[in-house]
Amino acid sequence: MFASLLVASGLSLPTADVTSTFPTFVQYSAAAYCNQIWTSGAFNCGIRCSGKLSSTQIIVAANDSATTGAGFVGVNPDLQTIVISFRGTSNPTADGEDLDFFKSNADFQSAKPIDVPNPANSPLPTSLQIHTGFKNTYEGVRQAILPAAANLAAQYPSYQIVFTGHSLGGALAGLAAVDFQNVYGYDDRISLYTYGQPRIGDTNWARYVDGLSIANRFYRVARVGDPVVHLPYNWMGFQHFRHQYEINDDGTTTACSIDSNSGESSSCLNDGGEFNVARHSDYYGWLNGQSTC
Template sequence: MAVPIKLFLVVQVLVAVVLLNGGPVADAFVFDRKSCGAVPSNNYAYDESLAKRMMAYSASAYVKHPRILQDWTCTLCKSVLKGFQPFRVIETDDLLSYMGYDSTLRMIVVVFRGTVGPGRFTAFVKNWILNASFKKVKPTRLGLSVPGEVHDGFYNGYVGMQTQIISALQHLQAQHPRAGLYVTGHSLGAALATIATMDFYSKGVSTNPIMINFGSPRVGDKCFAKYFSEKITRSIRVVHSKDIVTHVPPEITGYQHVSREVQDKTTWDHRVYLGYRGISARRRK
């Protein structure tokens, strides 16, 4: 969902205080003068019905108890996402991912949860600390061939789940050897999905993954964005210009979006655009 303006401003003030005191994110606020060439666009066709299905998967990740995902008993699970066979739910103190086989699409789907609400206070605080860490690091755990740098918080968040996710995905692929792979997520989950997709490709776990995410922040610098966009040719970011999350970290800090962006300007929230106006209440069931 779009981040409330007041909450976003509070987070930005906290980040500014860290910067003024010489904190670890200070290095991010330096002009990035590296020349990596233009980030290429891709021609992957936007399918609104597919986007709605991926949005439903992303929304379902916010359920109150992970067991609901394992049993596949959430509201969306039993309605628009019939045919999904849950395989594994992977959870850390503050992050969650789940995966399974979609028999309707005949594809494996890996989903990452976004930032949780203040009702789960500890995870909420940890999510925002992770979001606010603008420092860039080399993504060495994604494979030596991946150039550029990525957001320290998003990267380390994914690395904490990496071994479990890849192991579970490989077991699932063994059960469905002909299935392709979708990777999706919303907000923070979209950022994790971007890093995971690059990881799956660079390690040969999936040679042609498809990423469709929602409300993604910028994940890496121009060199990373260019490499990702060259290698992951079936990628779509659904965004809204009024969603503040999609504008951070700011480009002045050296970050750049990966291709391809699909923007809808008819409403303030892509969830509404994709038909999930009541998702905040429904997802908790």
């Protein structure tokens, strides 16, 4: 269904090649870094708001000063897509070093949106542990983001619901996609696109995410040599969920093989000798100095 909608809307998507959609949603991730969005509440961010994204209307722009978390909810009638994009951090090392490395239960029950008296599913299992800093940052904008996205989902029943973000924004998008599905459902409409995303939680979290009905539409894109995708480290008890894609030095994007019973990919993550912080902004040209707000 997603493929047919995107093709009809002008996005080229052969059914076997989802990678052709990656530049579109990283553009939304890049737009979330633009201050104009947070000051005006409108999708006004220069070249990053251009092209296929230009018809986007922002419904909510949430910016939490206490945690620096930020995300917007918008609707794009040309792409027939509801988009929820989260801002990353301006400091690449902050994703794994400056935020709290301790883990907390992945349970957002205490912050359930007030307009959902009967959540679609039960609370997330208490055995799931996630990065405390990421959880706190997400909860700073959760109350504004989730209900707005749910209202749009009901208003536009044929539209896909896409969560996206770069770096820290990717971690927040991953939490939001899982949380949204657990609270509201919409299993057949949710997709997740993250770029340069750090690890979010422990092995239990990663395997839980892999088992969700929406997990086959989770796309975790990493640039070869991006150090942030290796944070927090495995030895600290963190693990990625599946479906990693890697952007190679020649500009091509390939699907990574997955190690047995793991979301990790030794074929793609075994590049420790090539780490370069500059590569954390090297995602289809939308996050580096060539693309300004």
